[in-house]
Amino acid sequence: MESQQEVNPVFLQQLRELDIPEEAAKQALLHTQNVSAEEAAMYYFNKLENEDEGDEDLMYKMVFVVNMELSMGVGKVAAQVGHAAVGLYQALQEKNSWREMAWRWDHAGAKKIVLQGTNMAHLLELQALAMSLSLPTKLVQDAGHTQVEPGSCTVLAIIGEEEMVNNVTGSLKLL
Template identity: 40%
Template sequence: MSETRLVIVMRTDLGMGKGKMAAQAAHAAVIAALRSQSTPAFADWWRAGQPKVVLKVADEDTLGLVVAAAEEARLPVEVVHDAGRTQVVSGTATCCAIGPARHDELQPVTGQLSLL
């Protein structure tokens, strides 16, 4: 059986500080968890200790391609749009969360991306 995990994909072109990126990743994880909490994948992920991996993309276009690939693969995907109170303009797509889902389902969508 393939491990269930949550993947967060972060844009690196926005000049966000480490704390801002951490906050955006936390937003993504919370949104994904809340939206999937009634699913078998969530139950597996929860029992496994909520494994997460944070990957990076260079820009908004690449984030959009990853989101589209996740949707095409029928994976749960949530895009975080910033409120614009600190480092980026309101509405900016900063990252996305994909899953929780099995590693073998995520691999075709995110396997080519590097760790943040």
């Protein structure tokens, strides 16, 4: 459990002196990797400020666009969506702003939607549009050991604020 991880007790005490609730102080320290009380306090107050501005209304979602041209079996599609989810989540750990997005997505229920894409060109077009909107993406290319040719683009994963993601995938049908 995340709250069981060690937090710097000196920093925790400094945050408590700022009237930050203990659990929130611990979460802020963990989120900022125990760098300093100041860093954690900035994180906490920025988060509070954003929530006060109605930021809690922003919903995040992760979508998976499956290449329907490939005629993959149900198990193959499930495995490829799994690859996309793990790959995208790993990519989200590379940037602070993306880590924050992953945290918000996770704490808002980790919404996931699987959609139908036409073919590889369609997935690449959607990826380019998502990237132009600064949405993190992961395109899965299959190794070709089972049902599809090596290098086939099987699934595109996109994450972001729901309205932004809908600008990219809102017209696609559910799988």
